[in-house]
Amino acid sequence: MTLLTSAEALWATIVRTHNPITIDLLGTLLIQLLFWWTPCTIFLTLDTLLPSFSARHKLQPPPKQPSSSEILHSIHICLRNQLLVLILHATLLLLLLSSSHHPPAIRIDPRFPSAKESTTHILASILLREILFYASHRALHWGPLYRRFHKTHHRFTAPVAFASQYAHPVEHIVANVLPILLPPAILRAHILTMWAFLALQLVETSTVHSGYDFFGGAARKHDRHHERFDVYFGGIGLLDWALGTDERERLERRKKE
Template sequence: MDEIASLLTNTWSRTISSSYPPQKIEFTGTLLIQLLFFWLPSFIYLFLDVLFPSFSARHKIQPAPRQPTRKDIWRCVLVVSGNQVLTTGLHALQLFLAAKVGREGSYRVEAALPSREEFVRDFILCLLLREAMFYYSHRLLHRPIFYSKIHKLHHRFTAPIALAAQYAHPIEHIFANALPISLPPQILGSHVLTFWVFLAYELFNTATVHSGYDFFAGKARMHDLHHEKFNLNYGSIGVLDWVHGTDRLVHKKRD
Protein backbone atom coordinates (compact mmCIF):
# COMPACT_ATOMS: atom_id res chain seq x y z
CA MET A 1 0.00 0.00 0.00
CA ASP A 2 2.86 2.35 0.88
CA GLU A 3 4.51 1.58 -2.48
CA ILE A 4 1.32 2.49 -4.33
CA ALA A 5 1.01 5.73 -2.36
CA SER A 6 4.66 6.56 -3.07
CA LEU A 7 4.22 5.86 -6.78
CA LEU A 8 1.10 8.05 -6.90
CA THR A 9 2.88 10.85 -5.04
CA ASN A 10 5.93 10.74 -7.31
CA THR A 11 3.84 10.57 -10.50
CA TRP A 12 1.70 13.50 -9.38
CA SER A 13 4.74 15.55 -8.35
CA ARG A 14 6.33 15.00 -11.77
CA THR A 15 3.09 16.05 -13.46
CA ILE A 16 2.88 19.25 -11.42
CA SER A 17 6.56 20.08 -11.93
CA SER A 18 6.20 19.70 -15.71
CA SER A 19 5.67 22.65 -17.98
CA TYR A 20 1.90 22.03 -18.16
CA PRO A 21 -0.20 24.86 -16.68
CA PRO A 22 -2.75 23.94 -13.97
CA GLN A 23 -5.66 24.70 -16.34
CA LYS A 24 -4.37 22.16 -18.87
CA ILE A 25 -3.84 19.52 -16.17
CA GLU A 26 -7.38 20.04 -14.84
CA PHE A 27 -8.97 20.02 -18.31
CA THR A 28 -7.07 16.98 -19.64
CA GLY A 29 -7.53 14.93 -16.48
CA THR A 30 -11.24 15.69 -16.30
CA LEU A 31 -11.76 14.65 -19.92
CA LEU A 32 -9.81 11.40 -19.38
CA ILE A 33 -11.94 10.57 -16.33
CA GLN A 34 -15.09 11.05 -18.40
CA LEU A 35 -13.79 8.75 -21.13
CA LEU A 36 -12.56 6.03 -18.75
CA PHE A 37 -15.39 6.02 -16.20
CA PHE A 38 -18.46 6.85 -18.29
CA TRP A 39 -17.91 6.11 -21.96
CA LEU A 40 -15.88 2.91 -21.51
CA PRO A 41 -18.19 1.27 -18.93
CA SER A 42 -21.24 2.36 -20.93
CA PHE A 43 -20.02 0.57 -24.05
CA ILE A 44 -18.99 -2.49 -22.03
CA TYR A 45 -22.52 -2.70 -20.59
CA LEU A 46 -23.95 -2.13 -24.07
CA PHE A 47 -22.04 -5.07 -25.55
CA LEU A 48 -22.59 -7.54 -22.71
CA ASP A 49 -25.39 -9.09 -24.79
CA VAL A 50 -22.90 -9.89 -27.53
CA LEU A 51 -19.84 -10.72 -25.45
CA PHE A 52 -21.47 -12.72 -22.64
CA PRO A 53 -25.05 -13.55 -23.69
CA SER A 54 -25.83 -16.09 -20.94
CA PHE A 55 -24.44 -13.82 -18.22
CA SER A 56 -26.37 -10.90 -19.69
CA ALA A 57 -29.62 -12.87 -19.80
CA ARG A 58 -29.30 -13.81 -16.11
CA HIS A 59 -28.85 -10.20 -14.97
CA LYS A 60 -31.01 -8.23 -17.41
CA ILE A 61 -33.80 -6.48 -15.50
CA GLN A 62 -36.36 -5.93 -18.25
CA PRO A 63 -37.40 -8.38 -21.00
CA ALA A 64 -36.18 -8.25 -24.60
CA PRO A 65 -39.38 -6.68 -26.09
CA ARG A 66 -38.83 -3.56 -23.96
CA GLN A 67 -35.18 -3.08 -24.89
CA PRO A 68 -34.22 -0.14 -27.15
CA THR A 69 -33.70 -0.72 -30.85
CA ARG A 70 -30.45 -0.10 -32.71
CA LYS A 71 -31.95 3.15 -33.97
CA ASP A 72 -32.70 4.20 -30.39
CA ILE A 73 -29.14 3.37 -29.32
CA TRP A 74 -27.59 5.28 -32.21
CA ARG A 75 -29.73 8.33 -31.46
CA CYS A 76 -28.64 8.03 -27.83
CA VAL A 77 -24.96 8.00 -28.84
CA LEU A 78 -25.44 11.17 -30.89
CA VAL A 79 -27.30 13.06 -28.13
CA VAL A 80 -24.83 12.00 -25.42
CA SER A 81 -21.89 12.95 -27.65
CA GLY A 82 -23.42 16.38 -28.12
CA ASN A 83 -23.80 16.77 -24.35
CA GLN A 84 -20.18 15.72 -23.86
CA VAL A 85 -19.04 18.38 -26.32
CA LEU A 86 -21.26 20.93 -24.54
CA THR A 87 -19.89 20.31 -21.03
CA THR A 88 -16.30 20.00 -22.27
CA GLY A 89 -16.68 23.33 -24.07
CA LEU A 90 -18.16 24.97 -20.98
CA HIS A 91 -15.30 23.62 -18.86
CA ALA A 92 -12.77 25.06 -21.33
CA LEU A 93 -14.59 28.41 -21.26
CA GLN A 94 -14.64 28.41 -17.45
CA LEU A 95 -10.88 27.79 -17.32
CA PHE A 96 -10.24 30.46 -19.93
CA LEU A 97 -12.24 33.06 -17.98
CA ALA A 98 -10.57 32.01 -14.73
CA ALA A 99 -7.15 32.58 -16.30
CA LYS A 100 -8.25 36.03 -17.43
CA VAL A 101 -8.93 37.06 -13.85
CA GLY A 102 -5.76 35.46 -12.49
CA ARG A 103 -7.18 32.20 -11.16
CA GLU A 104 -5.45 28.89 -11.89
CA GLY A 105 -8.55 26.76 -12.23
CA SER A 106 -11.74 25.44 -10.66
CA TYR A 107 -9.98 23.19 -8.13
CA ARG A 108 -6.67 23.18 -6.25
CA VAL A 109 -3.90 21.91 -8.50
CA GLU A 110 -0.85 21.65 -6.25
CA ALA A 111 2.07 19.29 -5.72
CA ALA A 112 0.97 18.15 -2.24
CA LEU A 113 -1.66 15.42 -2.20
CA PRO A 114 -4.77 16.01 -0.09
CA SER A 115 -4.50 14.47 3.37
CA ARG A 116 -6.55 11.36 4.08
CA GLU A 117 -8.78 13.32 6.44
CA GLU A 118 -9.38 16.08 3.88
CA PHE A 119 -10.08 13.60 1.12
CA VAL A 120 -12.63 11.61 3.17
CA ARG A 121 -14.30 14.79 4.46
CA ASP A 122 -14.59 16.39 1.02
CA PHE A 123 -15.75 13.16 -0.65
CA ILE A 124 -18.56 12.65 1.89
CA LEU A 125 -19.64 16.29 1.73
CA CYS A 126 -19.61 16.15 -2.08
CA LEU A 127 -21.86 13.08 -1.97
CA LEU A 128 -24.35 14.86 0.28
CA LEU A 129 -24.29 18.13 -1.66
CA ARG A 130 -24.67 16.27 -4.94
CA GLU A 131 -27.60 14.29 -3.53
CA ALA A 132 -29.39 17.51 -2.55
CA MET A 133 -28.73 19.28 -5.86
CA PHE A 134 -29.66 16.27 -7.98
CA TYR A 135 -32.72 15.23 -5.99
CA TYR A 136 -34.41 18.63 -5.99
CA SER A 137 -33.51 19.48 -9.58
CA HIS A 138 -34.80 16.04 -10.61
CA ARG A 139 -38.06 16.55 -8.71
CA LEU A 140 -38.43 19.96 -10.36
CA LEU A 141 -37.93 18.41 -13.80
CA HIS A 142 -40.87 16.10 -13.10
CA ARG A 143 -43.21 19.08 -12.80
CA PRO A 144 -45.47 19.09 -15.88
CA ILE A 145 -44.12 22.37 -17.29
CA PHE A 146 -40.53 21.10 -17.23
CA TYR A 147 -41.25 17.44 -17.86
CA SER A 148 -42.95 17.92 -21.21
CA LYS A 149 -40.38 20.38 -22.55
CA ILE A 150 -37.15 19.05 -21.03
CA HIS A 151 -37.14 15.85 -18.96
CA LYS A 152 -39.39 13.77 -21.20
CA LEU A 153 -36.43 13.23 -23.54
CA HIS A 154 -34.54 11.32 -20.83
CA HIS A 155 -37.58 9.17 -20.03
CA ARG A 156 -37.94 7.94 -23.60
CA PHE A 157 -35.80 5.05 -22.37
CA THR A 158 -38.31 3.16 -20.21
CA ALA A 159 -35.78 0.31 -20.22
CA PRO A 160 -32.60 2.38 -19.85
CA ILE A 161 -29.09 1.60 -21.02
CA ALA A 162 -25.90 2.97 -19.49
CA LEU A 163 -25.40 5.68 -22.12
CA ALA A 164 -28.93 6.92 -21.45
CA ALA A 165 -27.67 8.35 -18.15
CA GLN A 166 -26.69 11.41 -20.18
CA TYR A 167 -29.42 11.14 -22.81
CA ALA A 168 -30.98 14.44 -21.85
CA HIS A 169 -31.97 17.91 -22.97
CA PRO A 170 -28.92 20.25 -22.81
CA ILE A 171 -30.54 22.29 -20.02
CA GLU A 172 -31.11 19.15 -17.95
CA HIS A 173 -27.61 17.91 -18.67
CA ILE A 174 -26.06 21.13 -17.37
CA PHE A 175 -28.24 21.74 -14.30
CA ALA A 176 -29.11 18.18 -13.19
CA ASN A 177 -26.16 16.13 -14.43
CA ALA A 178 -23.03 18.29 -14.65
CA LEU A 179 -23.37 21.01 -11.99
CA PRO A 180 -24.40 18.73 -9.08
CA ILE A 181 -21.09 16.89 -9.61
CA SER A 182 -18.75 19.76 -10.47
CA LEU A 183 -20.02 22.43 -8.05
CA PRO A 184 -19.68 20.69 -4.65
CA PRO A 185 -15.87 20.27 -4.84
CA GLN A 186 -15.59 23.83 -6.16
CA ILE A 187 -17.61 25.14 -3.20
CA LEU A 188 -15.38 23.17 -0.81
CA GLY A 189 -12.15 24.26 -2.52
CA SER A 190 -11.20 20.61 -3.02
CA HIS A 191 -7.97 19.28 -4.46
CA VAL A 192 -8.31 18.37 -8.14
CA LEU A 193 -7.48 14.73 -7.32
CA THR A 194 -10.42 14.62 -4.89
CA PHE A 195 -12.64 16.02 -7.64
CA TRP A 196 -11.39 13.42 -10.12
CA VAL A 197 -12.08 10.53 -7.72
CA PHE A 198 -15.54 11.93 -6.97
CA LEU A 199 -16.23 12.45 -10.68
CA ALA A 200 -15.07 8.91 -11.52
CA TYR A 201 -17.31 7.44 -8.83
CA GLU A 202 -20.37 9.42 -9.91
CA LEU A 203 -19.90 8.69 -13.62
CA PHE A 204 -19.41 4.96 -13.07
CA ASN A 205 -22.34 4.91 -10.66
CA THR A 206 -24.74 6.68 -13.04
CA ALA A 207 -23.69 4.42 -15.93
CA THR A 208 -24.29 1.37 -13.73
CA VAL A 209 -27.70 2.40 -12.40
CA HIS A 210 -28.86 3.10 -15.96
CA SER A 211 -27.30 -0.10 -17.34
CA GLY A 212 -30.44 -2.23 -17.12
CA TYR A 213 -28.55 -4.88 -15.13
CA ASP A 214 -29.12 -5.84 -11.48
CA PHE A 215 -25.58 -5.05 -10.33
CA PHE A 216 -24.41 -3.31 -7.14
CA ALA A 217 -26.99 -4.20 -4.49
CA GLY A 218 -30.05 -3.46 -6.61
CA LYS A 219 -29.26 0.19 -7.38
CA ALA A 220 -29.89 -0.37 -11.08
CA ARG A 221 -33.22 -2.00 -10.28
CA MET A 222 -34.22 1.02 -8.17
CA HIS A 223 -33.51 3.49 -10.97
CA ASP A 224 -35.02 1.15 -13.54
CA LEU A 225 -38.24 1.37 -11.53
CA HIS A 226 -38.03 5.17 -11.69
CA HIS A 227 -37.93 5.01 -15.49
CA GLU A 228 -40.88 2.64 -15.47
CA LYS A 229 -43.12 4.31 -12.83
CA PHE A 230 -41.82 7.92 -12.85
CA ASN A 231 -42.83 8.98 -9.31
CA LEU A 232 -40.22 7.40 -7.02
CA ASN A 233 -36.45 7.02 -6.56
CA TYR A 234 -35.49 10.52 -7.66
CA GLY A 235 -32.17 10.68 -5.82
CA SER A 236 -28.77 9.08 -6.16
CA ILE A 237 -27.90 7.62 -2.76
CA GLY A 238 -31.48 7.40 -1.49
CA VAL A 239 -31.22 9.65 1.57
CA LEU A 240 -33.67 12.30 0.39
CA ASP A 241 -35.99 9.70 -1.13
CA TRP A 242 -36.23 8.23 2.39
CA VAL A 243 -36.74 11.68 3.96
CA HIS A 244 -39.52 12.65 1.51
CA GLY A 245 -41.10 9.21 1.21
CA THR A 246 -40.31 8.91 -2.49
CA ASP A 247 -38.56 5.58 -1.95
CA ARG A 248 -41.98 3.89 -2.21
CA LEU A 249 -44.32 3.66 -5.17
CA VAL A 250 -47.24 6.06 -4.89
CA HIS A 251 -50.06 5.85 -7.41
CA LYS A 252 -50.53 9.46 -8.44
CA LYS A 253 -49.97 11.80 -11.32
CA ARG A 254 -46.39 12.57 -12.30
CA ASP A 255 -44.97 15.28 -10.14
Protein backbone atom coordinates in the same frame (compact mmCIF):
# COMPACT_ATOMS: atom_id res chain seq x y z
CA MET B 1 11.07 4.94 -2.84
CA THR B 2 7.53 3.69 -2.21
CA LEU B 3 4.85 3.53 -4.86
CA LEU B 4 2.95 6.39 -3.20
CA THR B 5 6.08 8.56 -3.09
CA SER B 6 6.78 7.81 -6.76
CA ALA B 7 3.22 8.68 -7.71
CA GLU B 8 3.36 11.95 -5.78
CA ALA B 9 6.69 12.84 -7.44
CA LEU B 10 5.18 12.12 -10.87
CA TRP B 11 2.13 14.24 -10.04
CA ALA B 12 4.36 17.13 -8.86
CA THR B 13 6.27 16.96 -12.15
CA ILE B 14 3.02 17.06 -14.14
CA VAL B 15 1.83 20.12 -12.20
CA ARG B 16 5.17 21.93 -12.69
CA THR B 17 5.47 21.20 -16.40
CA HIS B 18 1.88 21.54 -17.66
CA ASN B 19 -0.65 24.33 -17.89
CA PRO B 20 -3.46 24.09 -15.27
CA ILE B 21 -6.09 24.22 -18.02
CA THR B 22 -4.45 21.28 -19.80
CA ILE B 23 -4.28 19.26 -16.58
CA ASP B 24 -7.90 20.00 -15.71
CA LEU B 25 -9.38 19.35 -19.15
CA LEU B 26 -7.32 16.31 -20.14
CA GLY B 27 -7.59 14.75 -16.68
CA THR B 28 -11.36 15.18 -16.65
CA LEU B 29 -11.65 13.71 -20.16
CA LEU B 30 -9.56 10.72 -19.06
CA ILE B 31 -11.85 10.16 -16.07
CA GLN B 32 -14.86 10.26 -18.43
CA LEU B 33 -13.22 7.71 -20.71
CA LEU B 34 -12.22 5.31 -17.94
CA PHE B 35 -15.23 5.57 -15.64
CA TRP B 36 -18.16 6.30 -17.97
CA TRP B 37 -17.38 5.23 -21.52
CA THR B 38 -15.68 2.01 -20.40
CA PRO B 39 -18.44 0.69 -18.08
CA CYS B 40 -21.15 1.82 -20.55
CA THR B 41 -19.42 -0.11 -23.31
CA ILE B 42 -19.01 -3.19 -21.10
CA PHE B 43 -22.72 -3.17 -20.22
CA LEU B 44 -23.62 -2.73 -23.89
CA THR B 45 -21.50 -5.70 -25.01
CA LEU B 46 -22.87 -8.18 -22.44
CA ASP B 47 -25.64 -9.17 -24.84
CA THR B 48 -23.05 -10.24 -27.41
CA LEU B 49 -20.26 -11.58 -25.20
CA LEU B 50 -22.37 -13.27 -22.48
CA PRO B 51 -25.90 -13.65 -23.89
CA SER B 52 -27.16 -16.21 -21.33
CA PHE B 53 -25.75 -14.24 -18.40
CA SER B 54 -27.18 -11.03 -19.84
CA ALA B 55 -30.64 -12.54 -20.33
CA ARG B 56 -30.73 -13.80 -16.72
CA HIS B 57 -29.94 -10.40 -15.26
CA LYS B 58 -31.86 -8.02 -17.55
CA LEU B 59 -34.54 -6.14 -15.64
CA GLN B 60 -36.78 -5.56 -18.65
CA PRO B 61 -37.99 -8.20 -21.16
CA PRO B 62 -36.64 -8.19 -24.76
CA PRO B 63 -39.68 -6.44 -26.33
CA LYS B 64 -39.03 -3.38 -24.15
CA GLN B 65 -35.32 -3.14 -24.92
CA PRO B 66 -34.20 -0.20 -27.12
CA SER B 67 -33.15 -0.94 -30.67
CA SER B 68 -29.59 -0.64 -31.97
CA SER B 69 -30.50 2.59 -33.77
CA GLU B 70 -31.90 4.06 -30.54
CA ILE B 71 -28.72 3.18 -28.66
CA LEU B 72 -26.57 4.72 -31.41
CA HIS B 73 -28.75 7.83 -31.23
CA SER B 74 -28.21 7.99 -27.45
CA ILE B 75 -24.44 7.77 -27.95
CA HIS B 76 -24.63 10.65 -30.43
CA ILE B 77 -26.57 12.79 -27.93
CA CYS B 78 -24.12 11.91 -25.14
CA LEU B 79 -21.20 13.01 -27.33
CA ARG B 80 -22.99 16.28 -28.06
CA ASN B 81 -23.63 16.91 -24.38
CA GLN B 82 -20.04 16.11 -23.40
CA LEU B 83 -18.70 18.41 -26.13
CA LEU B 84 -20.95 21.21 -24.86
CA VAL B 85 -19.70 20.70 -21.29
CA LEU B 86 -16.08 20.59 -22.50
CA ILE B 87 -16.50 23.96 -24.27
CA LEU B 88 -18.17 25.53 -21.21
CA HIS B 89 -15.53 24.02 -18.90
CA ALA B 90 -12.65 25.37 -21.01
CA THR B 91 -14.27 28.81 -21.26
CA LEU B 92 -14.79 29.00 -17.50
CA LEU B 93 -11.20 27.95 -16.81
CA LEU B 94 -9.84 30.57 -19.22
CA LEU B 95 -11.93 33.30 -17.57
CA LEU B 96 -10.89 32.27 -14.05
CA LEU B 97 -7.19 31.92 -14.83
CA SER B 98 -7.13 35.31 -16.58
CA SER B 99 -8.50 36.97 -13.44
CA SER B 100 -6.37 37.26 -10.33
CA HIS B 101 -9.51 38.15 -8.34
CA HIS B 102 -11.23 34.82 -9.03
CA PRO B 103 -8.80 31.90 -8.70
CA PRO B 104 -10.10 28.45 -9.71
CA ALA B 105 -12.13 26.79 -6.96
CA ILE B 106 -10.53 23.40 -7.61
CA ARG B 107 -6.93 23.32 -6.32
CA ILE B 108 -4.19 21.96 -8.58
CA ASP B 109 -1.63 21.41 -5.85
CA PRO B 110 1.65 19.53 -6.50
CA ARG B 111 1.20 17.74 -3.16
CA PHE B 112 -1.32 14.96 -2.72
CA PRO B 113 -4.28 15.81 -0.46
CA SER B 114 -4.27 14.03 2.87
CA ALA B 115 -6.42 10.93 3.28
CA LYS B 116 -8.54 12.76 5.86
CA GLU B 117 -9.14 15.73 3.57
CA SER B 118 -10.01 13.56 0.58
CA THR B 119 -12.37 11.35 2.58
CA THR B 120 -14.12 14.35 4.16
CA HIS B 121 -14.51 16.16 0.84
CA ILE B 122 -15.77 13.08 -1.00
CA LEU B 123 -18.35 12.26 1.70
CA ALA B 124 -19.49 15.89 1.87
CA SER B 125 -19.67 16.04 -1.93
CA ILE B 126 -21.82 12.90 -2.04
CA LEU B 127 -24.30 14.46 0.39
CA LEU B 128 -24.32 17.83 -1.41
CA ARG B 129 -24.73 16.11 -4.75
CA GLU B 130 -27.68 14.14 -3.41
CA ILE B 131 -29.41 17.36 -2.37
CA LEU B 132 -28.71 19.16 -5.66
CA PHE B 133 -29.58 16.18 -7.85
CA TYR B 134 -32.76 15.28 -5.98
CA ALA B 135 -33.99 18.89 -6.06
CA SER B 136 -33.20 19.45 -9.75
CA HIS B 137 -34.47 16.01 -10.79
CA ARG B 138 -37.74 16.37 -8.92
CA ALA B 139 -38.20 19.89 -10.32
CA LEU B 140 -37.74 18.50 -13.82
CA HIS B 141 -40.76 16.25 -13.23
CA TRP B 142 -42.98 19.33 -12.87
CA GLY B 143 -45.26 19.36 -15.92
CA PRO B 144 -43.91 22.31 -17.95
CA LEU B 145 -40.26 21.45 -17.22
CA TYR B 146 -40.87 17.77 -17.89
CA ARG B 147 -42.42 18.42 -21.30
CA ARG B 148 -39.76 20.96 -22.29
CA PHE B 149 -36.63 19.21 -20.96
CA HIS B 150 -36.87 15.96 -19.00
CA LYS B 151 -39.12 14.04 -21.40
CA THR B 152 -36.06 13.51 -23.60
CA HIS B 153 -34.34 11.42 -20.91
CA HIS B 154 -37.48 9.37 -20.25
CA ARG B 155 -37.63 8.29 -23.87
CA PHE B 156 -35.84 5.17 -22.58
CA THR B 157 -38.47 3.34 -20.53
CA ALA B 158 -36.02 0.43 -20.34
CA PRO B 159 -32.77 2.29 -19.55
CA VAL B 160 -29.37 1.31 -20.89
CA ALA B 161 -26.04 2.63 -19.61
CA PHE B 162 -25.57 5.09 -22.48
CA ALA B 163 -28.94 6.64 -21.62
CA SER B 164 -27.42 8.01 -18.41
CA GLN B 165 -26.24 11.14 -20.25
CA TYR B 166 -29.01 11.07 -22.85
CA ALA B 167 -30.72 14.34 -21.98
CA HIS B 168 -31.68 17.79 -23.20
CA PRO B 169 -28.58 20.05 -22.96
CA VAL B 170 -30.22 22.21 -20.30
CA GLU B 171 -31.05 19.18 -18.17
CA HIS B 172 -27.57 17.73 -18.67
CA ILE B 173 -25.95 20.88 -17.29
CA VAL B 174 -28.45 21.59 -14.50
CA ALA B 175 -29.15 18.06 -13.23
CA ASN B 176 -26.12 16.01 -14.31
CA VAL B 177 -23.09 18.31 -14.39
CA LEU B 178 -23.66 21.01 -11.77
CA PRO B 179 -24.64 18.65 -8.90
CA ILE B 180 -21.29 16.89 -9.43
CA LEU B 181 -19.16 19.94 -10.19
CA LEU B 182 -20.43 22.34 -7.52
CA PRO B 183 -19.77 20.33 -4.31
CA PRO B 184 -15.97 19.96 -4.83
CA ALA B 185 -15.82 23.60 -5.98
CA ILE B 186 -17.67 24.82 -2.88
CA LEU B 187 -15.27 22.81 -0.71
CA ARG B 188 -12.20 24.00 -2.69
CA ALA B 189 -11.20 20.38 -3.08
CA HIS B 190 -7.93 19.16 -4.55
CA ILE B 191 -8.33 18.23 -8.21
CA LEU B 192 -7.36 14.61 -7.45
CA THR B 193 -10.19 14.46 -4.92
CA MET B 194 -12.56 15.99 -7.46
CA TRP B 195 -11.54 13.38 -10.03
CA ALA B 196 -12.08 10.56 -7.52
CA PHE B 197 -15.56 11.91 -6.72
CA LEU B 198 -16.33 12.32 -10.43
CA ALA B 199 -15.21 8.74 -11.11
CA LEU B 200 -17.54 7.42 -8.38
CA GLN B 201 -20.50 9.36 -9.77
CA LEU B 202 -19.86 8.28 -13.37
CA VAL B 203 -19.69 4.61 -12.40
CA GLU B 204 -22.86 5.06 -10.32
CA THR B 205 -24.87 6.69 -13.10
CA SER B 206 -23.80 4.16 -15.74
CA THR B 207 -24.65 1.32 -13.33
CA VAL B 208 -28.11 2.54 -12.31
CA HIS B 209 -29.02 3.04 -15.98
CA SER B 210 -27.51 -0.28 -17.07
CA GLY B 211 -30.79 -2.21 -17.02
CA TYR B 212 -29.19 -5.06 -15.04
CA ASP B 213 -29.96 -6.22 -11.51
CA PHE B 214 -26.38 -5.97 -10.24
CA PHE B 215 -25.05 -3.99 -7.28
CA GLY B 216 -27.71 -4.38 -4.62
CA GLY B 217 -30.70 -3.33 -6.69
CA ALA B 218 -29.44 0.16 -7.57
CA ALA B 219 -30.40 -0.27 -11.22
CA ARG B 220 -33.76 -1.79 -10.24
CA LYS B 221 -34.68 1.41 -8.35
CA HIS B 222 -33.87 3.67 -11.27
CA ASP B 223 -35.61 1.27 -13.61
CA ARG B 224 -38.73 1.71 -11.48
CA HIS B 225 -38.29 5.48 -11.72
CA HIS B 226 -38.36 5.26 -15.53
CA GLU B 227 -41.44 3.07 -15.27
CA ARG B 228 -43.43 4.95 -12.60
CA PHE B 229 -42.01 8.53 -12.75
CA ASP B 230 -42.97 9.32 -9.11
CA VAL B 231 -40.40 7.32 -7.14
CA TYR B 232 -36.61 7.28 -6.69
CA PHE B 233 -35.55 10.79 -7.66
CA GLY B 234 -32.24 10.70 -5.78
CA GLY B 235 -28.91 8.97 -6.20
CA ILE B 236 -28.06 7.29 -2.91
CA GLY B 237 -31.69 7.15 -1.74
CA LEU B 238 -31.34 9.25 1.39
CA LEU B 239 -33.78 11.96 0.34
CA ASP B 240 -36.15 9.44 -1.25
CA TRP B 241 -36.39 7.80 2.17
CA ALA B 242 -36.76 11.12 4.01
CA LEU B 243 -39.26 12.71 1.61
CA GLY B 244 -41.48 9.72 0.88
CA THR B 245 -40.42 8.93 -2.68
CA ASP B 246 -38.91 5.55 -1.80
CA GLU B 247 -41.36 2.99 -3.18
CA ARG B 248 -40.75 0.44 -0.43
CA GLU B 249 -41.16 3.01 2.34
CA ARG B 250 -44.36 4.21 0.71
CA LEU B 251 -45.79 0.67 0.65
CA GLU B 252 -44.82 0.13 4.29
CA ARG B 253 -46.59 3.33 5.33
CA ARG B 254 -49.73 2.29 3.45
CA LYS B 255 -49.75 -1.08 5.21
CA LYS B 256 -49.63 0.65 8.60
CA GLU B 257 -52.48 3.03 7.79
